[in-house]
Amino acid sequence: MKKHHYKTMLEWTGNTGEGTTNYKAYQRAHEISIAGKNHNIMGSSDPSFRGDSSRYNPEELFLSSISSCHMLWFLHLCSVHGITVMEYRDNAIGVMEEDKKGSGRFTTVTLHPQVIITDPDMVQKANSLHKEANTMCFIANSCNFKIEHEPITGVKV
Structure with a gap:
C-alpha cells in the first residue's frame, strides 16, 4: 500500500x-x-x-478540507467520464455538537455543489458522480459520520 x-x-x-x-x-x-x-x-x-x-478556526478548516477533497475527486471523475465542468462552487454546511464536558464532534456535513457543465445530456451522470467522489475522497473516508450531497447542476449556454 x-x-x-x-x-x-x-x-x-x-x-x-x-x-x-x-x-x-x-x-x-x-x-x-x-x-x-x-x-x-x-x-x-x-x-x-x-x-x-x-x-x-479548526472547524472551518476541517469543513473546507472535506469540501475541497470532494471537489477535486468530482472534477477528476468528470474528466474521466467525458463531462466538461466549467464552474464549481460549494457552500458546505457542517454541524458540530458539544457535549456536557465541553468536548464535541461533527455530526453532519452537507455539501451543496453548484456545478456548470457543457452538455445537457450529462447532467444526471454528473449528479451521480458525487456519490462516487465521496467514496474516493481521502478526507471523507477519514470521517466517522455521513456526508450528504445536494448538488445543483446547470448547463453553460
Whole structure:
C-alpha cells in the first residue's frame, strides 16, 4: 500500500505576556505554515471559545478540507467520464455538537455543489458522480459520520 506523509508547522502566537495563567489570560491566535507554501494560515478558535472571528478556526478548516477533497475527486471523475465542468462552487454546511464536558464532534456535513457543465445530456451522470467522489475522497473516508450531497447542476449556454 502506498503511503503519503504530510507535515505542517503550528505556532501559538497568543501569549499576551502571562501565558496560560488562566482561561482568559491568553489569546487563541496561532499560525499554520507548510514548507514551500507562499502564505501562512492565520488561525484561532471559534468565537464561541474566545477566538478571533477574523481568523480561520479548526472547524472551518476541517469543513473546507472535506469540501475541497470532494471537489477535486468530482472534477477528476468528470474528466474521466467525458463531462466538461466549467464552474464549481460549494457552500458546505457542517454541524458540530458539544457535549456536557465541553468536548464535541461533527455530526453532519452537507455539501451543496453548484456545478456548470457543457452538455445537457450529462447532467444526471454528473449528479451521480458525487456519490462516487465521496467514496474516493481521502478526507471523507477519514470521517466517522455521513456526508450528504445536494448538488445543483446547470448547463453553460
